[in-house]
Amino acid sequence: QKEVEQDPGPLSVPEGAIVSLNCTYSNSAFQYFMWYRQYSRKGPELLMYTYSSGNKEDGRFTAQVDKSSKYISLFIRDSQPSDSATYLCAMSPYSNGKLTFGQGTILTVHP
Amino acid sequence: NAGVTQTPKFQVLKTGQSMTLQCAQDMNHNSMYWYRQDPGMGLRLIYYSASEGTTDKGEVPNGYNVSRLNKREFSLRLESAAPSQTSVYFCASSEAGTGWTEAFFGQGTRLTVV
Numbered sequence: 001q002k003e004v005e006q007d008p009g010p011l012s013v014p015e016g017a018i019v020s021l022n023c024t025y026s027n028s029a030f031q032y033f034m035w036y037r038q039y040s041r042k043g044p045e046l047l048m049y050t051y052s053s054g055n056k057e058d059g060r061f062t063a064q065v066d067k068s069s070k071y072i073s074l075f076i077r078d079s080q081p082s083d084s085a086t087y088l089c090a091m092s093p094y095s096n097g098k099l100t101f102g103q104g105t106i107l108t109v110h111p
Numbered sequence: 112n113a114g115v116t117q118t119p120k121f122q123v124l125k126t127g128q129s130m131t132l133q134c135a136q137d138m139n140h141n142s143m144y145w146y147r148q149d150p151g152m153g154l155r156l157i158y159y160s161a162s163e164g165t166t167d168k169g170e171v172p173n174g175y176n177v178s179r180l181n182k183r184e185f186s187l188r189l190e191s192a193a194p195s196q197t198s199v200y201f202c203a204s205s206e207a208g209t210g211w212t213e214a215f216f217g218q219g220t221r222l223t224v225v
Contacts, residue, residue, distance in 0.1 A: 004153070008151060008154070030140065032211050035131070041218075041219070042218060042219070043115075043201055043217050043218050043219055044154070044201070044216045046214070046215075046218070049211065051211060075181050078133055083159060088153060088154070090154075095185035095211040095212065096161070096205055096212065096214075097142055097144050097159070097203050097204070097205035097212075098144070098152070098156060098157035098169070098215030099156070099214065100156075100170075101154040101155070102153050103151055103152060103153045104153055
């Protein structure tokens with residue numbers, strides 16, 4: 001069983017929809033939780049970062065962490081075609097780049 | 112400011128051939144990492160270097176070697192390539208510190224071993 005599980009999708013939604021992306025994990029030592037966005041044939045780019053449990057909002061994006069359930073989520077409001085990408089959750093027990101990734105969810109937002 | 116630069120971008124190797132993937136960062140970061148990305152597997156850590164002069168194994172180190180040439184450069188070597196090493200390879204770098212720091216990724220090297 002993988003340490004981090006993420007539904008690979010693919011997920012297809014109409015423009016303007018609310019998108020919910022989720023990951024579950026098994027390692028209770030994880031403290032740092034990240035969401036990366038990866039466009040086709042590009043490297044991952046950091047979208048959101050959260051330390052420990054709680055919510056964080058940045059524009060149309062909201063990240064939630066529930067450590068008691070070992071569950072993290074990313075919500076995208078008013079989704080745009082430019083949001084079409086692969087979304088990767090990542091986490092680490094340490095404050096560095098040694099990350100454990102989920103499999104990634106392929107998202108397509110169609111006009 | 113280029114960030115993290117990887118060369119080459121694409122490569123085809125025959126089984127048993129060797130090659131070195133190059134990575135350089137211009138952000139003065141202490142820590143550097145090599146990941147591989149396979150369909151349905153996400154990214155997995157191969158090796159990392161917490162600081163100049165140190166390297167450590169990650170989750171999937173078998174078949175690879177690394178060299179931290181200096182603070183800027185971190186190379187990944189395949190001594191005898193195998194088809195199972197067909198993958199997209201990403202180099203990343205981050206600042207070292209007591210708090211969380213962002214890892215910045217390169218554009219990737221697409222390697223096919225035939």
